[in-house]
Amino acid sequence: MLHLPVHAARPNILFILADDLGWQDTSVDFGPSRTALSAHYRTPAIERLAKEGAKFTQAYSCAVCSPARVSFMTGLNEARHGVTNWLFRGGSAPTTDLLHPTLSPAAWNWNGLQPGPGLAASVSRPVLPALLQKAGYRTMMFGKGHLGAAGTPGADPKLLGFDVRVGGRANGGPASYRGTKNFGSLNRPDDPNRVWDLDSYWGQDIHLTEALTREAAREIRVAVAAGTPFFCYFAHYAPHMPIEPDERFAPQYRAAGLDQNESAYASLIAGMDKSVGDLLALLDELGIADNTIVVFTSDNGALTHRGRTMEQPFTHNAPLSSGKGSHREGGIRVPLVVRWPGLVRPGTVSTTPVILYDWMPTLLEIAGGKTPPDLDGVSLVPLLREPAAVLADRALIWHFPNFFGPLEAKVPVQGPGMGPSSTIRHGDWKLICYYTDNRFELFNLAGDLGETRNLAEREPGRVRALANELTAYLRKYHAPMPVVKATSKPVPYPAEALAAVAR
């Protein structure tokens, strides 16, 4: 049971999730030292959060967005809820997985998260907003949904337990960030990526991030006036593609020498930081900062292809390797800061590995809601209270039986850590198992954050132990697996592949 100071009971929850924001994409240092990348960006509001709260240097999410978001909603690993790749059009098998010459797509849940059973290739489980609603919270979301595929009931977050929903449907990115383009509805009213619910801003010279922030501020005021604790899920579209410059902030980055594209990217981050600052100021104004837990994090690592323009490819999360869509650290490690005067001591740092879906049971515990049994996520309350607390021993697992790439791609994106794979981290050891060629990578993150030295051949015992632990989990929950075209059978589990190599 959680014993909180009285003034911290049933706090408001402001959960801010950035989209495709990398581990080094803020001016908060999450790494062992200041990096060239984090020196690029100026995010004073996120810095303020870290200073007044705790930062987590080993926080994780999934390698792509929909799995991360469905995990956040359900408290489950993607291998269990089955939404292993990003969602788009509902109601039929996806095309993004059809690119490989030897593997057929896994039977993943490409219709996404749904409010009830009945739809094939979908998952229906107790979800965070509905459970908080039951616990007496007013639940509201602003920004990106991407939880259920287009045309399905789950495409509308309202059906998943949000009292208020602004901007979120099935789309995974905004057709445009610009009010002058009606956020994508101007030239094509039925653009599948248009942002909904913001008609009142159409034609105005306003940025999407700003419009969503104003909407959230209004609704927070409503909830506070009503005396109801609120759960505000602010799921920024920024800095996801399209990388359109936010002209309020782009000039300063261009002046600092960033090229057209990277300055635009930085400006999207700066606009997001301004939004965070505005909401913190609002909490101050309303006198609820002490009784509001504020979480800031991201859904996966920064994009390392298409539209990014660093000199070296796959360096956009340096010192981490690779980026979005990869099981290397650059794809899955994310910024995380938490401020909650009720429990979290200012300026603390936690180095314990945590993962996005831990927040589901954490927030339910804090809110006095009912936590479903048998989740993958665990409550982080002990770490919030004491950063040096020791959580029960566990492995973290990632599962991506898919190919990563845009709909129109002819070949999947190729980069370090990419391709159909399952991954396990236990202690400082991390094993990536690739299904296309039954290859293994073993890294020791304590000494090799950049994952440059594959120790698989040198440490066969560790490989075997991790492969066994990973396989037991995948088996237990019937994780969707890629299928070998030649045999129509699933690929071998990591432990099986290893045994075959050993023979």
Place this chain on the structure above:
Amino acid sequence: MLHLPVHAARPNILFILADDLGWQDTSVDFGPSRTALSAHYRTPAIERLAKEGAKFTQAYSCAVCSPARVSFMTGLNEARHGVTNWLFRGGSAPTTDLLHPTLSPAAWNWNGLQPGPGLAASVSRPVLPALLQKAGYRTMMFGKGHLGAAGTPGADPKLLGFDVRVGGRANGGPASYRGTKNFGSLNRPDDPNRVWDLDSYWGQDIHLTEALTREAAREIRVAVAAGTPFFCYFAHYAPHMPIEPDERFAPQYRAAGLDQNESAYASLIAGMDKSVGDLLALLDELGIADNTIVVFTSDNGALTHRGRTMEQPFTHNAPLSSGKGSHREGGIRVPLVVRWPGLVRPGTVSTTPVILYDWMPTLLEIAGGKTPPDLDGVSLVPLLREPAAVLADRALIWHFPNFFGPLEAKVPVQGPGMGPSSTIRHGDWKLICYYTDNRFELFNLAGDLGETRNLAEREPGRVRALANELTAYLRKYHAPMPVVKATSKPVPYPAEALAAVAR
């Protein structure tokens, strides 16, 4: 424009659709003479309707249920709305079409009718209830939905424009007709065929037809009390499988010598007729019989396999050939009676071929609603006014690029007129084109109601003309066509197949 007597303006609409009720399954004579079958059944209420209104002896629907129902809602032929087979589980390709050795399934809309775009394999068009709602009607449905596949938005008729919905979701039949079995929820709360919304009758010794009738009666009273014209769509589950006896009526049929199964079937019809009678009595009691149009019809022919027990197979619609799932008359010709004191003269008979989706524009005209342009259905108001009126010349077309059979079937149902096919009737001539073997059947219905003499070889000119007319329609609207497995190409259109044979 419709010029009605003042008292007939904006009449109430009671549209009663039976499920799988054959052309000879009432005691009303629709054929040239009294038949053995129609002598079996006693349906005094439907007889009353025919006596006080008009009967149509050449009324049609589709060969299976979902296409018929979606056509009724949209005014479109199934080749155009693309819901060509019955719906069940949504979100993935259906299994019922995978049975054939040489043909792959057509890309039909197996997610069904939807309230908006976005879902693959679905159709979204202006629908009758929403248009009547806009015209100021209170719209309500009782009984079977079966318009959108399970788990999709269209599975709930409320999202298609019904103010009130009792009993209808994605299911195509009831798990049970018995209140004592909670209409299917007793042993399996999530039975996909359970009937919803009737919890208050659970455990009672009440028949589903009776429960739905009481619900409809209550809501009709509500609408009348509110002074709002109503559209009551009463979509009986009866006499669809499971053929459970209605013990209020089964004994009399057993006493008359029908076997266990056929007496149960007859009892389901008798229960449905009792419901019709109860609703007619209610209209009398409320004093609205003069200003209510009552339509009674069915969605396809009677079942001729699984659970039916006539001595000869495929005789359950005699003198018509075959039954549900077939393009022979037994599959598509249905009972139709209409009573409307405002316009229809009592006891009249119309022999003009009409089809279920004609009612969409007909009812919109009567209600003063807005009829969408370019429908396949035409208004029947001229025929209601004067049974001998001549409608504009037209062909009727049926399109079934599927295989008919239950989910668990290993082979499709085989019978006369069954299998992937398209069919056209123009005047008294009817051409059935089979896609599995490019076979043609030509019948002259005027002299051969039972479709016993295939005149295709004797009348090549008629075959060609009809095949051309049919092909032009299928081409124009991109009708979904079966695909030849060997070539991955669609089967040839009827005119093409014919040309190939001629070479």
